[in-house]
Amino acid sequence: MNTMMRTDCRDLNQEELIRLCSELGLPSFRGRQVFQWVQQKAIQGWDEMKNISVLDQKKLQTGLTLQPFTKVKEQVSRDGTRKFLFRCYDGETIECVLMDYDRLKNRDRHTVCVSTQIGCAVGCSFCATGLGGLRRNLSPGEIVGQVLDITHIMRQEDPDFQVTNIVFMGMGEPLLNYDPVLKALHLLNHPSGQGIGMRRMTISTSGVAAKIRRLARDNPQVGLAVSLHSANNTSRNQLIPMNRRYPLEELMAACQEYTELTNRRITFEIALISGQATREAAEEVGQLLKGQLSHVNLIPVNPVVETGMARPTAREIQEFAQVLEAMGIPVSVREEKGTDIDAACGQLRRQVEGEQI
Ligand code: SF4
Known part of the structure; x- marks a missing residue:
């Protein structure tokens, strides 16, 4: 055959x-x-x-x-986060993370962070995935398969296990693999499938403005998170090369259109890096988001050896948040997950591939 x-x-x-x-x-x-x-x-x-x-x-x-992934490696963090490295049919490997929270206190919420591409062409300066470039897109079945295989693994421990939330924040830029990602959303949402509500799924983008506009028109009612990281074109060009193609003016215009068409609040994510998480940077963010239906998520970076990035101090993080709050921008500091394992995007894959070379 x-x-x-x-x-x-x-x-x-x-x-x-x-x-x-x-x-x-x-x-x-x-x-x-x-x-x-x-x-x-x-x-x-x-x-x-x-x-x-x-x-x-x-x-x-x-x-x-019917080709489930082969599990290559699983890491379990002290906080319950589990990171999986799966091998695809063609030998490529992908990462996905189950953020299981405290099993006793929060049994109802199980979030999976899925990858949408093998590698990534965007090349953000703080990200291990971008270091190797793009290898290929994942198919809808490979995106959904991460949720299905994690579900299968977890049901061996807990037969009632059910994934409740999905974030498209793993390896790859979801909006550069638009059609398969949209199909994966519908597969995961189907009542005869996992039945995960659209509003319980979030797509995270580095700022592909043209595809944000397309998503606004397709309007699947999923959450949208934009990796902003800086409100200054010069420094954002350094962090996210996508900014040269879609600078902040164009990105924000697309975000405005998105909220107008969908009525949804956009989450803006800001990775806080030591030395760059300054009061001036926070004020620039506040100015940029004025009038935009938004929520800011501050994420202190996981250290990546290859990029030399370091986490800011607790005081720098607090000051950044206070500046935004004072400007009327809703803000939260994202609870860090799996910092004792290779939980930052692309780290586990690089580590295992490095072992095999
Ligand atoms: S942060 Fe996301 S968009 Fe940027 S290089 Fe990494 S995977 Fe790609």
């Missing part, structure tokens, strides 16, 4: 599976069953589809593949 001609069933929505079943001479309810097994129950093999005969499973396999 030629596996190259078959489609990954995690890539397909329910309608596409029903269509494929009819092409294979199977009744349409088989398409609904396959969708539920794959997208809701997160099964790992055909023989787990208990209500589908072996004969029909074999027919399905002529058109479809």
Whole structure:
């Protein structure tokens, strides 16, 4: 059998599976069953589809593949954060993180941070993923597959485990892989799949203004987070090369359009780096966000050996937040997750690939 001609069933929505079943001479309810097994129950093999005969499973396999990731490594932080390194069908590796919070105090909220690309072309100066450039985009099934495989792993410990929130903040720039990301949102949202509400999913972008405008028009009602990091074009050019293509004026115009069309508040993320988290920088942010429906998330950076970035002091962080509050901008300092493991984007992958070289 030629596996190259078959489609990954995690890539397909329910309608596409029903269509494929009819092409294979199977009744349409088989398409609904396959969708539920794959997208809701997160099964790992055909023989787990208990209500589908072996004969029909074999027919399905002529058109479809089911290829869960191979788990290469798992790190568990003292705070409950778990970081996974998965290997794809072609040998590439991707990272994803389960932010599990305190199991006893917060059993209802389980957030997964997914990757959308292998590597990244944006090349932010503080990010380990950007160091190696872009290798390839992930398919919708590979994006959703991170949630499904984490669900499968966790259900072995806790049969009722359910992911409740998704952040598209792992490796890659989600808006530079727009169509697969949008399809992944709909797969994760489907009531016969994971059923995760659109408002419980957040896309994080480095500022691809043209795609922010497109997302505003498509309006899937997901959260949008913009990695702002600096409100000054000169320093933002250094941090996020995307700023040369879409400078702050253009980015903010796209953000205004986004809030007008969707009525949604945008989260602006600011990585605080020692030496750059100054009072003047905070005032520039306050000026830039005047009149924009916004919330600011301050994120003290995880140190990355290759980039030499260091975390600011607690006093610098507090002062930055106070300046914004005084200017009327809602602000919070994001709880840091997994600082005792390689939790910053791209760190684990680089470490493991380095071991293999
Ligand atoms: S921070 Fe995000 S957009 Fe920037 S290089 Fe890293 S993965 Fe790419």
